[in-house]
Amino acid sequence: MRRITLFGATGSVGQSAIDLIARDGDAYDVVALTGGRNVAQLAADARRLNADLAVTCYPECYDDLKSLLSGSGVEVAAGPDAITDAAARPVDWALSAIVGAAGLVPGLEALAHGTTLALANKESLVTAGPLLLGRAKAHGATVLPVDSEHSAVFQALVGEHMAAVERVIITASGGAFRDWPVEKLATATLAEASSHPNWDMGQRITIDSASMFNKAMELIETKEFFNVSPDMIEVLVHRESLIHAMVGFNDGALMAHVGPPDMRHAIGYALHWPERKALPVERLDLAKIGSLSFEAPDDARYPALAIARRVMDEGGMSGAVFNAAKERALDGFIAGEIGFLDMARVVDVTLDKMSSSDGLQNAALSLDNILETDRLARIRAGEAMSQLG
Ligand code: NAD
Numbered sequence: 327m328r329r330i331t332l333f334g335a336t337g338s339v340g341q342s343a344i345d346l347i348a349r350d351g352d353a354y355d356v357v358a359l360t361g362g363r364n365v366a367q368l369a370a371d372a373r374r375l376n377a378d379l380a381v382t383c384y385p386e387c388y389d390d391l392k393s394l395l396s397g398s399g400v401e402v403a404a405g406p407d408a409i410t411d412a413a414a415r416p417v418d419w420a421l422s423a424i425v426g427a428a429g430l431v432p433g434l435e436a437l438a439h440g441t442t443l444a445l446a447n448k449e450s451l452v453t454a455g456p457l458l459l460g461r462a463k464a465h466g467a468t469v470l471p472v473d474s475e476h477s478a479v480f481q482a483l484v485g486e487h488m489a490a491v492e493r494v495i496i497t498a499s500g501g502a503f504r505d506w507p508v509e510k511l512a513t514a515t516l517a518e519a520s521s522h523p524n525w526d527m528g529q530r531i532t533i534d535s536a537s538m539f540n541k542a543m544e545l546i547e548t549k550e551f552f553n554v555s556p557d558m559i560e561v562l563v564h565r566e567s568l569i570h571a572m573v574g575f576n577d578g579a580l581m582a583h584v585g586p587p588d589m590r591h592a593i594g595y596a597l598h599w600p601e602r603k604a605l606p607v608e609r610l611d612l613a614k615i616g617s618l619s620f621e622a623p624d625d626a627r628y629p630a631l632a633i634a635r636r637v638m639d640e641g642g643m644s645g646a647v648f649n650a651a652k653e654r655a656l657d658g659f660i661a662g663e664i665g666f667l668d669m670a671r672v673v674d675v676t677l678d679k680m681s682s683s684d685g686l687q688n689a690a691l692s693l694d695n696i697l698e699t700d701r702l703a704r705i706r707a708g709e710a711m712s713q714l715g
């Protein structure tokens with residue numbers, strides 16, 4: 327039996343993983359499941375999968391989780407440190423599906439124990455890519471991509487040499503506002519930004535898809551994960567979300583990964599890697615689909631993409647600043663404090679402020695420095711939000 331842990335088990339990616347695991351329950355020994363406020367889901371899954379441990383990141387949810395699991399034999403814990411402790415428990419495979427920079431420390435901890443880490447949590451790569459991948463290398467641990475575009479690139483690279491790669495193209499649906507007049511974007515509401523044309527995902531990544539901050543993060547994720555230079559990475563708007571990524575080689579070939587927009591494919595590929603096993607995803611009928619469309623992204627509509635290019639050029643701590651400012655701005659948009667287009671302004675201004683005044687751009691990429699940068703960037707982003715004209 328393979329020992330596994332799922333971080334962020336109650337979320338959209340976590341639940342897709344549980345769907346796969348529950349179909350083949352005898353193959354897995356579930357060590358830990360972690361979640362947040364949805365303790366009913368966490369408890370139900372911990373019972374169903376017979377987990378050793380269930381952890382909520384919120385201490386105030388401990389009592390509820392404890393009582394939901396009474397008599398089950400499942401151990402209960404709460405708080406961020408308890409999630410990190412769960413990452414220290416030996417397993418063969420762990421899924422990092424926490425949303426936000428909160429996924430970084432548990433991911434680092436799992437890697438320090440040699441765990442194979444299936445990484446959906448792109449924020450940890452954006453914030454601290456070299457630290458995370460360096461940790462994996464130092465401990466002989468493997469990081470596998472779960473973001474659909476990066477899983478697609480990873481699969482297109484099987485058996486290939488990186489020296490033959492000319493470009494990496496990640497696709498974007500264009501998000502909720504792809505057909506809106508640009509002038510109208512400033513008025514976009516939370517409800518409007520929280521729906522995605524093709525994918526069913528958590529609220530934060532859905533809004534990030536509407537603003538293209540999700541694709542901006544994925545540009546940085548591509549650079550970090552595959553160690554390719556920024557000028558080799560392209561974003562292509564592809565409305566149907568069926569081609570997830572393409573790799574262009576030096577003989578002119580483009581290897582495209584085509585599949586339905588279902589995260590169970592990328593999760594399942596990482597779960598069974600290096601093998602390929604049957605997965606319960608839709609088989610595409612391309613004759614019925616008929617045609618696929620491609621467009622260059624519109625820079626005026628999606629300012630986040632230029633910000634990501636800036637971050638890749640600046641390097642150092644700018645990924646940590648970018649991610650933290652983006653998370654703070656997204657909190658502000660969700661809370662109704664700022665408008666949709668203000669998110670990009672806040673991130674841009676925060677990057678300006680931090681690179682000129684806080685002297686962190688050249689700091690060593692240690693965990694302490696990164697966490698301090700993350701903390702400061704959230705404060706600076708909050709200030710930028712209150713100064714918006
Ligand atoms: P979600 O909001 O549905 O779920 C997030 C999970 O993280 C929940 O279990 C929640 O309880 C937990 N969580 C939230 N805050 C936490 C904290 N501070 N500490 C510990 N746990 C916390 O999110 P999602 O859509 O499943 O996305 C998860 C991650 O996967 C994100 O990084 C996202 O960018 C990435 N991703 C998601 C999809 C998708 O289809 N949803 C696709 C690609 C990548």
Ligand code: MG
Binds near residue numbers: 474544
């Ligand atoms: Mg993606």
